[in-house]
Each structure stands twice: as C-alpha cells, then as structure tokens.
Amino acid sequence: MLQKKEHPKEKPGLHPRNKHRTRYNFKELIRSSPALAPFVRLNDYEDESIDFANAEAVMLLNKALLKQYYGVDYWSIPPGYLCPPIPGRADYIHYIADLLGSYNNGVIPTGPQIKCLDIGVGANCIYPIIGNKEYGWSFVGSDIEPVAIQSAANIIETNARLKGKVELRLQPNSKDIFRGVIRTGEHFDLTICNPPFHASWEEAQAGTLRKLSNLKGKRITKATLNFGGKNKELWCEGGEEKFVQKMITQSKLMASSCFWFSTLIAKSSHLKSVYSALKKVEAVDVRTIPMNQGNKVSRIVAWTYVNR
Numbered sequence: 001m002l003q004k005k006e007h008p009k010e011k012p013g014l015h016p017r018n019k020h021r022t023r024y025n026f027k028e029l030i031r032s033s034p035a036l037a038p039f040v041r042l043n044d045y046e047d048e049s050i051d052f053a054n055a056e057a058v059m060l061l062n063k064a065l066l067k068q069y070y071g072v073d074y075w076s077i078p079p080g081y082l083c084p085p086i087p088g089r090a091d092y093i094h095y096i097a098d099l100l101g102s103y104n105n106g107v108i109p110t111g112p113q114i115k116c117l118d119i120g121v122g123a124n125c126i127y128p129i130i131g132n133k134e135y136g137w138s139f140v141g142s143d144i145e146p147v148a149i150q151s152a153a154n155i156i157e158t159n160a161r162l163k164g165k166v167e168l169r170l171q172p173n174s175k176d177i178f179r180g181v182i183r184t185g186e187h188f189d190l191t192i193c194n195p196p197f198h199a200s201w202e203e204a205q206a207g208t209l210r211k212l213s214n215l216k217g218k219r220i221t222k223a224t225l226n227f228g229g230k231n232k233e234l235w236c237e238g239g240e241e242k243f244v245q246k247m248i249t250q251s252k253l254m255a256s257s258c259f260w261f262s263t264l265i266a267k268s269s270h271l272k273s274v275y276s277a278l279k280k281v282e283a284v285d286v287r288t289i290p291m292n293q294g295n296k297v298s299r300i301v302a303w304t305y306v307n308r
C-alpha cells in the first residue's frame with residue numbers, strides 16, 4: 001500500500017465555476033445515489049474512488065453526479081455509447097459562457113432566449129443538460145445517429161426539468177453540419193461541438209484500448225463497452241481535423257444565422273489547418289480558449305462573422 005498522499009484541495013485547471021473542482025464527495029453521492037455504493041473503494045492512496053476502467057462504476061458515478069449537480073434524476077445511455085467525463089464537458093460550457101459574457105458588458109447572458117445549437121448531441125445529451133442547468137439556455141441538439149437522438153429524447157422526456165428546453169433534430173446527411181438542421185430565419189447565439197475524434201473504427205478501438213491500459217496500468221487488448229466507440233460517436237472519415245474544416249467551411253453559409261460558432265479541438269496539431277480554414281472563410285474574430293482537465297489539455301476554437 002502506498003503512503004497516504006496529500007491531494008490538492010482543488011483541481012486548479014478546471015474553470016473557476018466548474019462544480020467539480022474539488023474531489024468527489026462519495027459519501028454525499030452515495031446518499032442520493034445508493035446504487036453507487038458497491039463500486040466505491042479506497043484507492044492506493046486511501047482515498048475513496050471508483051475503478052475508472054469499470055464501465056458500470058463509471059456509468060453509476062455519472063448518474064450520481066448528474067442527479068446531484070444537474071437535477072437529472074433519470075439518465076441512461078445504450079450499451080457501447082459514450083459515457084462522458086462530466087467535469088470536462090462542464091468546462092466547455094463555462095468557458096463559452098464567458099465568451100458570450102465578454103460581448104455583453106461582462107455579464108453572462110442567461111435564460112431560455114439564449115439559443116445554443118449542439119452539433120452531435122450524442123446519446124448522452126450532456127451539453128444541453130449542463131448548459132440548461134448552469135445558465136438556463138435553450139438547446140437544439142443535432143445528430144446523424146437515430147439511436148443517439150432516441151436516447152437523448154428519452155433523457156429529456158423522463159426529466160421534467162429538461163422538457164421543452166431541449167429540441168432534438170436528426171441530421172439526415174452525415175456530410176452536412178448546419179444545413180438540414182438550422183431552419184430558415186432561425187437564429188442561434190452559439191453553436192458548440194465535440195467532434196468525432198478518430199478517422200476510423202480501428203483507430204477509435206486502439207484509442208479505447210490505450211485509455212483502458214493507462215487506467216489499469218497494464219496492457220489491455222480487448223475493450224469492454226465502457227468508453228463506447230461501437231457506433232460513429234468516436235470516429236468519422238478524416239477524423240477531427242476534416243470534420244472541423246467541413247464545419248468551418250459550412251459555417252460561412254450560415255454566417256448570419258449564428259453569433260458565435262465553436263468547437264472543441266482535442267489535438268493541438270490540428271490548429272494550423274483550423275486557423276487556415278478560418279482565414280479562408282474570413283471570420284472577423286477567432287478565439288482559442290485553452291482548457292486543462294489535469295490529465296488532458298484541449299481547447300475551444302470559436303469564430304464569428306459578426307462585427308461588434
């Protein structure tokens with residue numbers, strides 16, 4: 001057994017308003033979600049934790065966090081679909097809220113009149129859940145996967161506080177990002193996106209095995225279903241880089257339908273081609289917002305065609 005290690009009280013990399021800056025309080029989580037109890041155990045540092053390589057444990061932790069912090073009593077996703085790390089998803093929402101605030105005399109705009117389009121809402125519906133709870137924004141969530149849309153619809157239907165706040169739209173053409181989703185005359189304050197990262201199913205599978213091996217501290221050759229990847233959540237032709245380029249090119253055609261377009265960029269080496277695409281479409285303002293979730297560094301890139 002390792003010696004009890006002193007942990008910092010806060011995860012300073014997370015956004016100051018992120019509710020997950022402190023270590024998870026498992027006693028509190030178990031009180032509201034008793035099903036989590038059998039999965040909580042002391043880790044090598046004698047801190048309460050779960051085995052993050054155990055799909056069921058991660059799922060139950062997410063359910064507990066969503067219940068405790070976001071008022072979502074019922075949350076489930078089909079087997080094999082992406083179980084999102086909630087602190088990182090919350091960071092995107094808070095940082096992008098700051099961006100909106102910086103164009104609103106320093107005041108973050110809140111309430112349902114702020115309309116946000118989540119490109120690739122996924123089966124987990126995570127960004128609308130967090131964005132609606134934290135800032136009261138209303139959401140349209142799009143996806144190309146009928147199963148994802150159905151699952152997100154189920155989450156909205158079973159939680160009274162989400163009803164009427166999140167609308168879901170199936171994107172009929174996987175080559176399109178905005179067309180087929182944004183309606184004539186419709187206006188959004190913001191679009192957000194966590195794009196499919198990998199360029200093929202095999203690459204996504206290898207990524208999952210790498211993640212599991214890191215968590216287990218030994219080489220894993222067969223993935224369980226906990227991090228998803230069975231469907232097209234984690235991969236698309238050309239991966240993140242091509243997906244975002246397509247998004248940027250197509251955003252120009254929707255320049256007057258949205259104030260800020262934005263996307264997560266997981267890999268810094270993709271930034272060069274992202275900036276070059278943004279130059280081509282003549283975005284008038286481009287922001288790169290770094291995020292640091294401790295074990296993972298990423299960034300949001302946001303752009304607008306509106307001169308203010």
Ligand SMILES: C[S@@+](CC[C@H](N)C(=O)[O-])C[C@H]1O[C@@H](n2cnc3c(N)ncnc32)[C@H](O)[C@@H]1O
Pocket residue numbers: 082084089119120121122123124125126127142143144145148171173174175176177194195196197232233234236
């Ligand atoms: C990495 S997942 C993100 C899911 C969820 N937003 C999250 O952060 O956990 C990417 C999502 O984009 C969807 N997707 C892929 N191409 C799309 C497109 N052209 N339009 C809308 N969604 C798309 C996938 O089906 C998948 O659900």
